Amino acid sequence: MRVAIVSRIYRPEPSAASLFLGSVSDALRADGHSVMVLTAKPPRRSDSIEASEDVRTFPVLRDRDGYVRGYLPYLSFDVPLSVRLLFATRPDVVLAEPPPTTGAVVRVVCALRRIPYVYDAADIWSDAADMATNSRAVIRVLRWVERFALRGAETVVTISEGVVRRVRDLGAQTRVVVTGFGADTAEFKVVDNEPDKLFLYAGSYSAWHGADIMIDAFAAFSRTHPGYRLRVIGNGTEKSMLEKRAQALGVSDAIDFLDPIAPAELNLHFASAVASIATLKPGTAYEFAFATKTYSSLAAGCPVIFAGPGPTGPFLSGIPDDLGAGTACDYNAEEIAQAMRRLADAGFEPERRRALGAWIDGNHTMRAVAKRVALVLADVGSGRRRH
Structure with missing residues (x-):
């Protein structure tokens, strides 16, 4: 054909x-x-x-x-x-x-x-x-x-x-x-990389994502865990609003905003991050949406913190607990900050990351x-x- x-x-x-x-x-x-x-x-x-x-x-x-x-x-x-x-x-x-x-x-x-x-x-x-x-x-x-x-x-x-x-x-x-x-597991896969004091948001950030809650959560997290960075890689209509929110909360020096990059390069960021963050704002017509960025993060062995409604939370909850896929929580800054603290305190576990990436490669x-x-x-x- x-x-x-x-x-x-x-x-x-x-x-x-x-x-x-x-x-x-x-x-x-x-x-x-x-x-x-x-x-x-x-x-x-x-x-x-x-x-x-x-x-x-x-x-x-x-x-x-x-x-x-x-x-x-x-x-x-x-x-x-x-x-x-x-x-x-x-x-x-x-x-x-x-x-x-x-x-x-x-x-x-x-x-x-x-x-x-x-x-x-x-x-x-x-x-x-x-x-x-x-x-x-x-x-x-x-x-x-x-x-x-x-x-x-x-x-x-x-x-x-x-x-x-x-x-x-x-x-x-x-x-x-x-x-x-x-996930495109030819591009997103577990690689040996030095762990970093880093959380990652990768993908678009428009009004229905409600990514501003992530800035609030990072500010709360930073009060108990100073020295970490939040890296936002992607594009969206809310960029200036997120930057202003970071300045207002006094964390702009700890947040990087980067343009979209090639998958192979993004994979290296996942490989060194404590976890990636994905959000979906409740109360919109987009509550049915799935945060597809979740797949790429998990394929790279990087846990995901998801906040909001829709099918992403149940998907994360359905992954075997021993793989350390991350956590789903309400669209609430303090709950996100608590999830960040738990993962930061748990430390970097290479073997778990390899097992998580292998599970995604075999199933999604x-x-x-x-x-x-x-x-x-x-x-x-x-x-x-x-x-």
Whole structure:
């Protein structure tokens, strides 16, 4: 089969979506399919890699931090995409990655060319926008666009049953396959590294993450355990707010804010950290979300402190106790600080970390998830779903 992957972000640009889509491409090609990727030209700072698939890039607008994020950057990808996909060699099936505007373009072009497409709904974008804007008009338009993208898909793939419920709430009765999510254990794995007095937050930090509670917790923790650092690696709309909160609490000198880095480099940070921290703010439409950064941390043998609602807490609680996977707690600064104290006092345990990484590699790999998505694409592309 010929499979097209459409996404504004792809490897080598560091992100969870890049790792996931690259893994899907690898799984497809391992099964003998050819893959064409229509994506954006990566930022200049990205590492160069030699792609085995047919990757076709196009220049896009990026925000001041270098990301394709925001209405104009999305349009700068979506408008040329309509022509690129319309005249590309006809694929048997298309895999479309959000935002919903990209999904809408894919639906229109695929309808014109009579090509089925699969939509990757890792989360619900209109729910996220509800946290970022007070404009009801913007939310209504985005919900309509997202519903349009979901309804036109032959199949939707997603990571959890919580997203399935939100897809149904939006009025889309499209077939949904829960493929889960996992760690790219080729990139994130246990390595011997010197332990450091460090806690790590790796990933995006937008309003629905509520990462400001982590700053409060670190300030409380530092009063009893001075000399530790908090390292925040990633990007998000809340960066300036987090920096101001750190200054107000007097801990800004102990907190590093770093841009996203390549997985292999991030793995070394996990390897030396006491634990990573992940948060999800309660009382938002995003309570169903899973903190996927958890998988990468655990694969590197780094325990996780998770604070908030959703399925991440039960997932951590379900990991065998002797592996030291970390802890889940309420979205409360003092509870997070207490978890940090327990892990800091427990010390660095290399053998436990190796056992934790091995357990993740055996149970929650991105390879397995990508294989499931590849099978869905093969099913749709072969016409079996339509017949």
